[in-house]
Amino acid sequence: MIYNVAQLMKSAPGTTLDVELDSDDQLDFSDVEGDEAAPAGPITGHVRLHRTNQGIFADGIVSVPMRLQCARCLKDFTTTLTFSVREEFFPTIDVVTGAPVFPLHSEEAFPIDRRHQLDLRDAIRQNLTLALPIRALCREECAGLCPQCGHDLNDGPCGCVVEQVDERFSALRGLLDDADESEQVG
Numbered sequence: 001m002i003y004n005v006a007q008l009m010k011s012a013p014g015t016t017l018d019v020e021l022d023s024d025d026q027l028d029f030s031d032v033e034g035d036e037a038a039p040a041g042p043i044t045g046h047v048r049l050h051r052t053n054q055g056i057f058a059d060g061i062v063s064v065p066m067r068l069q070c071a072r073c074l075k076d077f078t079t080t081l082t083f084s085v086r087e088e089f090f091p092t093i094d095v096v097t098g099a100p101v102f103p104l105h106s107e108e109a110f111p112i113d114r115r116h117q118l119d120l121r122d123a124i125r126q127n128l129t130l131a132l133p134i135r136a137l138c139r140e141e142c143a144g145l146c147p148q149c150g151h152d153l154n155d156g157p158c159g160c161v162v163e164q165v166d167e168r169f170s171a172l173r174g175l176l177d178d179a180d181e182s183e184q185v186g
């Protein structure tokens, strides 16, 4: 996911370079989402690098198999997230003169390093973070866990529903008992 763009930076604006993501590179995901989300396989994708007046615009589609935790049943599952990456990269050094280039006031942009290496990993990681579901579900109809006993309701019902009904009846019975008592007193 690191490409030398010296040649592209010497080219006229409008020139493009197509790159395939090489899946040997791993995304560092250690500081994001703790243990609940992690890449679970090789990253694939296709990115076109466009030479712009100031730098390079990267535009592509990336797929990452991810291990996520279901928000309902808390089990890990694997799903492939596919998302677009559209980010600007600016040089830190002039490719022809070697003079430092003053950083542009763009917090959105990524730097091309002094050896003219464009590193897509941070851009992919940021877009992957945005593509993560807020509530990941192992499947749309996941039944989740029983809030009382923690039983995985995907494996079948637990005894708690009956208990809930029993509690209602016992509460009702308590009321009736009170009524009986007050009648007896009266």
Ligand SMILES: [Zn+2]
Pocket: 070, 071, 072, 073, 074, 075, 137, 138, 139, 142, 143, 144
């Ligand atoms: Zn689930």
Ligand SMILES: [Zn+2]
Pocket: 146, 147, 148, 149, 150, 151, 158, 159, 160, 161
């Ligand atoms: Zn239960």
